[in-house]
Amino acid sequence: MNTLNLTVGGRTFAIACQPGDEPHIQNLGAQIDAKFQQLAPRYSQNLLFATLQLADDLHRAQLTAEKAAADLAATDTHVANAKREADLAVSQAEKLKVRVADLERELDRLQSANQQEANKYNDLAADNERFKIAVMEADAEKSRLDAELATAKRERDTFEQRLAELPASSERQSFPNPTAAMTDPDLAPSLERFAELLENCVAKLETSSTPS
Template sequence: MSTVTLNIGPKTYTIACADGEEAHIEGLGAMIAEKYALLGASRAPLEAQNLLFAALFLADELAEARKRAAASEPAASPETEPAEADALRETIAQLESELEAVRQAAATPAARPPAAPQADLFVGTAPAEDVSDTLAEQLEALAARIEASAAALEAAAPSA
């Protein structure tokens, strides 16, 4: 435990604080002393009243800063957030069904082209390996879209 001496107006105050907090407390004391000095000739006869007025100056500044901070934050519309979340859920459901359809198509032997004669391979029919690669790429693309939509849903509606 440490102590800090603050000079506010005509008086000196010794304040106990945690080790390492001395500079912070001195800075706060300087702010109070600055507000106390603003009282000038209109100081009250009692020191407690003067400190109260200095505290009121600081509280007024704090209230104004909070108002400015609240005004600068984007207002969240309760009507748009659920709508956005619903749209994202719908997109995810659609992507998941597309992914499932591609998986089923890849698993169905009828979906694979029949083995082509050797001559047809060079005339434009893709070999079975290329079809598998294409399906794998489609699955990966759909999975990436689903993950992106899920992340957007979580970001848009963290409490949903």
């Protein structure tokens, strides 16, 4: 132990202290002496008051330090909570980015599928138009063939009527078979016309019935 002399209020006191504590104790003694000098010249009472004031200052400093420590702890807690919230927000943002990327890919897929369906619809619409045109052409061709067939039937009826009007005399006997009637200048054109119409109708019907 070392001995240190402290002067407070003009009096010197011998204080035992650990080696190395001398500067700290001298500083404390100087603070007490400074408080002591501010009081009235009553030594014992002034010493007590100075000590009480220093103790009060120390207590207030401790309270301030404790409050600062509590505020610091609260701040640390707030910072930790804010960090956790920030980390959570970052994690959610990453998840949202992944979700947005998935939705964009799904949108691209749907748009591609929609385009394919639109192309199919356009192809079907074009096929439908071609089919309508083919049907109209077929109807027109059928109408034309029906007209030709009707004409052929009229030619046939006229031919049959003229045959029926022939007298049962030597004129009918001179035509023992239908081929001989072709030499008749009146019947030959009708027969030729009738045969031509029949051939045209058969050819058109065969052409229209042949699968494309």
